[in-house]
Amino acid sequence: MKTSFTETQLARPEIAEADKILGTCQHFGFCTSGCPTYTLLHDENDGPRGRIDLIKEMLEQGGSPSPKTIGHIDRCLSCMSCMTTCAVKVDYMHLVDIGRVYIEENYRRPWRDRIPRDVLGYVLPRPALFKAMLAAGRLALRFEKLMPPSLRHMTKLIPEAAKASPHSLAACTVYPAQNERRWRVAVLAGCVQPVLSPHINDATIRLLTRLGCEVIVPAAAGCCGSLNLHMGKRDAAMQFAAANIRAWVSEMDGEGLDAIVVNASGCGTTVKDYGHMFSGDADLAEAAHRVSNIAMDISEWLQSMGLSDSALLPPYKVAYHDACSLRNAQKVTVQPRDLLRQAGFHVVDVGEAHFCCGSAGTYNMFQPELARQLGARKAANIARVEPQIIAAGNIGCINQIRLYSGIPIVHTVELLDWAHGGPVPPALEGVRLETPEPMAREPEPASAAEAPIHLHRHTGTSDESDLGVW
Amino acid sequence: MTTDLSAFLDAVSAALGKEWVDQRPETVKRYGEHTLPGAERPPAAVLFPESTQQVQSIVRAANQHGVQLYPISTGNNIGLGSRAPIKPGQVIVDLGYRMNRILEVNEETCFAEVQPGVSFQMLHDELARRGDKLMVSATSGPPHGGILGNAMDRGAGYGPYFDHFGMLCGMEVVLGNGDIVRTGDGSLEGDNLVNWHVSKYSFGPALDGLFAQSNFGIVTRAAIWLMPRPPAARSFHFVFPDDEDIGEIIDLCRPMKLSNFVPTLFRISNDLYAMAPEDQNWEYLQGSKEAFSVEGRRTLQEKHGLGAWQVSGMFYGASDAAIEPSIQRVKAHFERSGKARYISHDEALGIPALSIAIDAMNGRPSANELGMLQWRPGSGNSWFLPGTPMVGRQALELDRLGREIYAKHGMDYIIMHVASARFARGLHVLVWNKDDADENARADACYRELAHEFAKRGVGVGRAPADYHDLHMGMMMPSLQKAFGEIKNALDPNGILAQGKYGIYSVGETVETR
Secondary structure, three states: OOOOOOHHHHOOHHHHHHHHHHHHOOOOOOOHHHOHHHHHHOOHHHOHHHHHHHHHHHHHHOOOOOHHHHHHHHOOOOOOHHHHHOOOOOOHHHHHHHHHHHHHHHOOOOHHHHHHHHHHHHHOOOHHHHHHHHHHHHHHHOOHHHOOHHHHHHHOOOOOOOOOOOOOHHHOOEEOOOOOOOEEEEEOOOOOHHHHOHHHHHHHHHHHHHOOEEEEOOOOOOOOOHHHHOOOOHHHHHHHHHHHHHHHHHHHHOOOOOEEEEOOHHHHHHHHOHHHHOOOOOOOHHHHHHHHHHEEEHHHHHHHHOOOOOOOOOOOEEEEEOOHHHHHHOOOOHHHHHHHHHOOOEEEEOOOOOOOOOOOOOHHHHOHHHHHHHHHHHHHHHHHOOOOEEEEOOHHHHHHHHHHOOOOEEEHHHHHHHHOOOOOOHHHOOOOOOOOOOOOOOOOOOOHHHOOOOEEEOOOOOOOOEEEEO | OOOOHHHHHHHHHHHHOHHHEEOOHHHHHHHOOOOOOOOOOOOOEEEOOOOHHHHHHHHHHHHHHOOOEEEEOOOOOOOOOOOOOOOOOOEEEEOOOOOOOEEEEEOOOOEEEEOOOOEHHHHHHHHHHOOOOEEOOOOOOOOOOEHHHHHHOOOEOOOOOOEOOOOEEEEEEEEOOOOEEEOHHHHOOOOOOOOOOOOOOOOOOOOHHHHOOOOOEEEEEEEEEOEEOOOEEEEEEEEEOOHHHHHHHHHHHHHHHHOOOOOOOEEEEEHHHHHHHHOOOHHHHOOOOOOOOHHHHHHHHHHHOOOOEEEEEEEEEOOHHHHHHHHHHHHHHHHOOOOOEEEEHHHHOOOHHHHHHHHHHOOOOOOHHHHHHHOOOOEEEEEEOOEEEOOHHHHHHHHHHHHHHHHHOOOOOEEEEEEOOOEEEEEEEEEEEOOOHHHHHHHHHHHHHHHHHHHHOOOOOOOOOHHHHHHHHHOOOHHHHHHHHHHHHHHOOOOOEOOOHHHOOOOOOOOOOO
């Protein structure tokens, strides 16, 4: 696509980057049918191609963008489904971030929009404040009818108080390896997760230390920055990210780190992108690259450690939900499934895996109706595979899907911890899980001549018939 | 016949609801875009029906008001025309957006009855949800591409069920005159049409073939046969070092297919076809106007650990161990040549160029091959799709010819032969910068020369980009063209369906009105 930026505009690094990205879009349109908002809204401007054109116009024209343009860009989930089908690999992720920063810097939103965004941008990354706000929110639930209608949907997103273990692990800093120390890793504690679901970090630390990792949770590391980044609040995002980089590099230069492990995939995508975010920062560019280079999703790290098989639990049927940040941005799809299977679970895939569940950071707060439709659609897709448990690698998805599905949902690492000797995940406490039939394991034939003949059976009725003979 | 677009749009708005009649500038512009050398062809409007009855209402209104329609399924046919109508101003009937239901999956006789909006990915996901007992025959094209659209354009996959049109059984069609017909045993009265999707032929003429690559009717549902998914699938791959090896490769593949020892088709991809998805033409990016050089190709081959040709196939079976003897048999057969280097299934999984083949033959839709469209920047893409008998010397002659024509026009020779027992379809890809007027003209000239030179040697095409439908139809004998026109007149008397698609026009349609 041809652009028409002036030399003055191109002198700005973010415009130069946008120009480069825009130049790669060829309007093939492969992205369109995989875009959740295009599918729901049926508007070219609510699909990736339309948004790319709108961002182009907005940046080229300069000045204050139109509310119509902002509406289309705000409705983007940043799920990056589009990037998985784009033939020419348009870097939409960074383009839409540039667009959002431009909007934030060049448009004053009406106060009804602005105040919640500012409040959430400030409070969510600060666990103590968030905890207080959550408590206030739970109180407000009792007086929901008195709340302004525009905020009422947010109260639905407030989960029950977490069943934290009495001594939640993430309050400490160093967790020694059980038995021999084989690795030393940092875990990103995050900001929202330890408040809403501290058991996820607890399970992570338990599992890692049990497997021989010394786990570091530097006190100076906190929010990854993504919540603010996706609202266009770049400066705030960079501050949080810079604090993390300094904290982790200090550990890397000290006793060393084998990995920076992230168990919230939305955060993991951002941490892996620190190298790009700080590429123009003379002080932190190199450090940011070092951090990004060893940042891994928990499933990537566990698989690289060579987690052993486990047969402690029955083969419960687990629907694995691909968080967009893991599937589309980080391309981590195989590892969580392999780990769950090795842990003895019967893993099934969910249809429309490219479709976001509607969580998308703060999306379900600012776009409640679209988030509702997506959440219900995801829950329906999950229900069709009739799982006993849902597993996901991102707390945002877990909280969103929980609203629409009655099937217990847990973080992948909670199941792995459970299967490797840890406690039952809180979401499964008191849940009666039928013990499935053991999965048939095929005996290894001694020779090709002894290879079994497989009869694929139609299992829908009692009148079974062969599908294929092999 | 006079045209009254406004009255037509009023009529279809009443039938579909106003929100499903789209004339927004963004919509019209984007539906008119395509990757071929010609100019954009914006439609007058885009309609989104949700049922066969609504399609029938549209067709009847089009007949009444003299409006030209252009039906599409999912519109992912990039390189052959995308979603753009064959003529600007036709009204697109987008069947993909709302008519996207899998109406039935029959797990006894193994078929799925689908509407035009059902994509390869959607059917794959549904089959996976049902326990992965059946497999979709995937193309290596876009996962969101439509199964029916692909089959009706006679697209293909790579497994035993590769012939997608051939695997269709039992259609529902809205003819150009507004009648609805069901083919085969679907034509009987009643709802219990037990043989509709399992028996291709019934009493009387089998009409199904009339609706593939034609403009006589709109297929609104059909069944596609599905293969049971095997417990194990193992691929095999051979790399050959030299361009001239294509002759020997074809001769090696032929007996393996004639006896059906290898159940899949062979994918025989040249270096650029295999590696372009993972690379870019660095010579072009540095300003070259020539075809990618021989030296560049050698560098590329070394970089990816591949060769001038890559040959891939797959076996299905009860287990890896059960398949292994067949793999060894193929290996021994190919290694007789002394030039083939074997790459195992496990090794190929880590080589992007070959893992694409594995996904495709294993019925897993994947977008990875689309990356070849970025080999050169600039959105130009068309596909020249002739074929060769499975005779090495003939394949070699055509390969030399194609390579020479590409080079003459400064295009990069990107080709894959998809080989069956007696015939191999040659997927010739043109990727160029459409924003560069000179390059655009060269791409166009290249295609036209390919078409003419191959036709001189008795070689036509199996599918074609929309810009060249008239060209290819014009090469066919006049009496056949006339017959097509007469069928068009019979089934679409007012000529309202995609006039000009596949080069088919109503008899009496003058050159000026084309």
